[in-house]
Amino acid sequence: MKPVYIVEAVRTPHAKAGTIIKDIQAPYLGAYLVRHIMDGTSIGDDEVDEVIFGNTGTPAKYPNVGRVIALEAGLHKKTSGYSVHRNCASGLEAASQAFIKVASGRSDVVIAGGVESMSNMPLIYGKQMTELFASLMKAKTTGDKLKVLSTFKPAYLSPIIAIEQGLTDPFCGLNMGQTAELLARELGITREEQDIYANESHHKAIKAIEEGRFADEIVPLIYGSKLDKLLMNDHGPRKESSVEGLAKMKPYFDRKSGTVTVGNSCPITDGGSAILFCSEEAVKKYNLEPLARVVDYHFHGLEPERMGMGPLHAMDGVFRRSNMTLEQMDLIEINEAFAAQIIAVKKAFTDKKVADFFGIDKLWGEIPADKLNVNGGAIALGHPVGSTGSRLIVTLAHELKKRKAGFGVASLCIGGGQGGAMIIENLQK
Numbered sequence: 075m076k077p078v079y080i081v082e083a084v085r086t087p088h089a090k091a092g093t094i095i096k097d098i099q100a101p102y103l104g105a106y107l108v109r110h111i112m113d114g115t116s117i118g119d120d121e122v123d124e125v126i127f128g129n130t131g132t133p134a135k136y137p138n139v140g141r142v143i144a145l146e147a148g149l150h151k152k153t154s155g156y157s158v159h160r161n162c163a164s165g166l167e168a169a170s171q172a173f174i175k176v177a178s179g180r181s182d183v184v185i186a187g188g189v190e191s192m193s194n195m196p197l198i199y200g201k202q203m204t205e206l207f208a209s210l211m212k213a214k215t216t217g218d219k220l221k222v223l224s225t226f227k228p229a230y231l232s233p234i235i236a237i238e239q240g241l242t243d244p245f246c247g248l249n250m251g252q253t254a255e256l257l258a259r260e261l262g263i264t265r266e267e268q269d270i271y272a273n274e275s276h277h278k279a280i281k282a283i284e285e286g287r288f289a290d291e292i293v294p295l296i297y298g299s300k301l302d303k304l305l306m307n308d309h310g311p312r313k314e315s316s317v318e319g320l321a322k323m324k325p326y327f328d329r330k331s332g333t334v335t336v337g338n339s340c341p342i343t344d345g346g347s348a349i350l351f352c353s354e355e356a357v358k359k360y361n362l363e364p365l366a367r368v369v370d371y372h373f374h375g376l377e378p379e380r381m382g383m384g385p386l387h388a389m390d391g392v393f394r395r396s397n398m399t400l401e402q403m404d405l406i407e408i409n410e411a412f413a414a415q416i417i418a419v420k421k422a423f424t425d426k427k428v429a430d431f432f433g434i435d436k437l438w439g440e441i442p443a444d445k446l447n448v449n450g451g452a453i454a455l456g457h458p459v460g461s462t463g464s465r466l467i468v469t470l471a472h473e474l475k476k477r478k479a480g481f482g483v484a485s486l487c488i489g490g491g492q493g494g495a496m497i498i499e500n501l502q503k
Contacts, residue, residue, distance in 0.1 A: 128164025166463025384493020
């Protein structure tokens with residue numbers, strides 16, 4: 075396997091769905107990132123081998139988001155592009171495929187990432203209404219059409235909410251919040267613990283924004299009907315967040331006895347991220363200065379109803395694959411789908427009973443607070459599902475560089491009962 079380098083890693087600012095950037099379709103959240111990357115290198119528009127993007131809410135108008143991004147960004151028509159879907163880890167799946175293609179020698183220059191406009195996930199007509207439309211189209215005479223229309227009932231207009239269905243597991247029947255409730259109950263994670271964690275995430279993110287720690291990774295986004303507005307920073311972090319304020323929020327997924335609220339969960343978000351992966355030959359040919367080297371990655375499955383423990387299995391797997399340890403990681407990025415889920419993963423790294431329950435035979439040690447999500451996580455920054463897997467790598471690469479640190483791991487849980495993780499090494503120490 076040849077070495078694989080991360081040369082550039084960027085992302086959009088994040089905004090809560092239905093707000094600031096709700097009118098920007100998913101491909102356009104990625105195309106301008108790709109163009110930004112290309113404009114910063116000497117790589118020609120006809121010299122990119124592949125463009126790979128993760129996306130979960132595939133727009134009907136753009137069925138192959140990766141290809142649309144490549145062409146919209148001005149890359150040559152010969153550059154192939156495709157889309158991948160691994161739920162929350164779609165961006166990480168794109169990055170892992172880029173890694174494989176470069177490491178195997180099949181490609182030298184690949185741009186991979188993820189995009190998601192959760193604002194534009196549709197409402198869908200139910201079966202009865204779609205059948206009525208179908209019958210109406212088949213009707214030949216005015217009389218036949220009126221006969222079909224006479225069968226209409228107002229209830230037919232009740233929509234199927236795509237985002238709600240997408241966040242509900244088809245096997246266990248639980249939505250993602252309910253899986254977090256399950257972990258909280260089984261592992262005795264309190265509401266207070268969750269609210270304290272969520273509050274810390276917001277304040278870390280606000281501090282990072284105020285200190286300009288995201289400036290190198292965020293490409294400001296032009297938006298508005300007249301393209302006269304500029305979004306510079308993430309829109310989600312709350313400066314006024316407090317444990318007391320979070321404690322006032324009612325449980326959302328189990329309204330009677332639950333502990334998971336919208337305040338200690340990640341918000342529904344729009345955003346995108348993109349990474350330039352290059353071979354050693356490409357680095358030399360184009361006189362590039364890599365940010366980092368990809369060490370290895372790992373995906374792992376587990377029961378869907380406990381999907382939040384995916385990072386436990388994925389990090390255990392990637393440490394074994396790379397013959398590395400948690401101690402060697404200078405920074406750790408774990409997606410904050412829910413505070414309960416993050417706390418549960420942390421418990422399993424030090425508690426043998428919990429680790430045994432999940433089939434992990436090694437305690438990797440405590441995840442230090444000063445290494446974990448140091449600039450806040452998805453509870454504050456948001457979780458644009460198709461992008462988050464690659465966004466974690468973007469943030470990790472830049473923060474490793476700032477600290478002149480060595481290694482970092484990015485990991486996340488995946489709806490459907492999976493986990494993914496990737497280790498990278500900073501090359502700008």
